[in-house]
Amino acid sequence: MSKSEALGAVREVRLSGGTIRYRERGDGPPVVFVHGVLVNGDIWRNVVPVVADAGFRCITPDWPLGGHEVPVPEADLTPPGVAGMIGDFLERLDLRDVTLVANDTGGALTQIFVASQPERVSQVVLTPSDCFDRFFPPMFAYLSAIGRMPGAIWLLAQTIRVRALHRLPNVLGFAAKHGVPAEVVKSYAASLQRNRAIRADLGRFLRGVDKRHTLAAANKLAAFDRPVLLAWAEEDKLFPMELPRRLAAILPDATIETVGDSYTFVPEDQPRWLAERVVEFVRKHATT
Template sequence: MGISPSLGRIRDIDLPAGRIRYHDTGDGPPVVFVHGLLVNADLWREVVPGVAAVGHRCLTPDWPLGAHTVAMPGADLTPSGVADIIATFLERLDLTDVTIVANDTGGAITQILMTRNPERIGRVVLASVDCYDKFLPQPFTLLGKLARLPGSMRPATELLRIRALHRLSFAFGWVAKRPIPADIVDSYLLPSRTSGAIRKDVRHFLKSANARYTLEAATRFPSVTFPVLLVWAREEKLFPVPLAERMARELPDATLKLVDDAYTFLPEDQPDQLTQHILEFMREHVVR
């Protein structure tokens, strides 16, 4: 589970797919955060306080994407299955007019969610996310290939014990412009290193993660009725800015904001700018 006290109290909820552990802080209209592959709620540790401070309830789950601590054996952990888990989470907590904030792989899952189960969503923020034919992007397509080899996840996670490798492109080097604090890296990587059940979950997801999900979601963009904010790293290495510009054209009510001096992990590299864009967007598109 995320280790950052700024995220609020820890709660569990039992869903048909299994147990989801999440942080909950603040009061007011709900904001639900969706992280990506091999990270957890800690990704949002410097964004949540600013959003909660102005009168929002921030719910920050550990989704079953490899840095969670409660395994989900038997669950459908395909991209559409994870999107359905998020939809069920919103339903079980009876959250309505929700603002979804997503990053990286979480953005691919959110595109599936918003075109498949949009009923409880009021607005969406996609912050440098997988989209179109970039799911998964290079060099992370290698993870999908590895996942098809039995026993391959354990050596891959053990390799990342070597902290010197964390700045390479296949680890955090192309997603975070600056080194991530060691305790946060441990929060991200230890669950898959120490638990075979967690490795099985992430292998399940990786074996099924491919661009047909995001390309199919994109065909449904014209049906999206709520506003969408695209916050994109100008120096993005995985998802070039023209992809964001394309999404801004194809979504009926979308706005694009570019952020300097950052890579994909905007919540790590530029949390203050990301928070400001989220709050301005929610003020413009009034949260009831």
């Protein structure tokens, strides 16, 4: 589970594919966060307090993407399957008029989800994310191969223990400009290192990643007429600015806002900026 107390009380919900552990903080309109692969809800630990204190119910699941603690061996962990879990999660908690806030791989899953099941979603905030033919981006294409190689995920989990490797471009160096605290990386990797079932979950997801899923979603996004904020990092090394521009050209109601001094992990590099953008965006569209 996420280790940061800033995310609120620990809860669990049983979905059709397994149990999802999540944290909840605040009251008001629901904001649900969707992280990417090999991390968990802790990536939002500096965003959630600001959004919750502004009058929102912040719900931060640990999706089964390698940083989770509760295995889901029966779940469909293809990208469409995990996108379906987002819908199942919203339904089981009876969440309506939801704001989805997504990062990295979570942005791809969110696009896949809203392209087919937009009913409970009022607006979306996408930070730098996989989209179009970048699923995964070229520098992380090796992850799909790791999912197919026996023992490779175990080896990946062990290498994450080596702090000197965290700043490599194809580890965290091009994801977080200012690095990720060691205790947070430990939160991301602990279950993967010790639990074979978690590694099996991750392998099933990695083997299913393919750009055909994000390209198919992109072909449907013109029908998603809810407001979308594309909160992007100008210096992003993995998802360059041409991508939010392409998304904005497809989505009927999209706005691009940019931030400097950040890479893909905007919630890590610029959490205050992101939290303030989320609050402003949701309030603006709640009154229109």
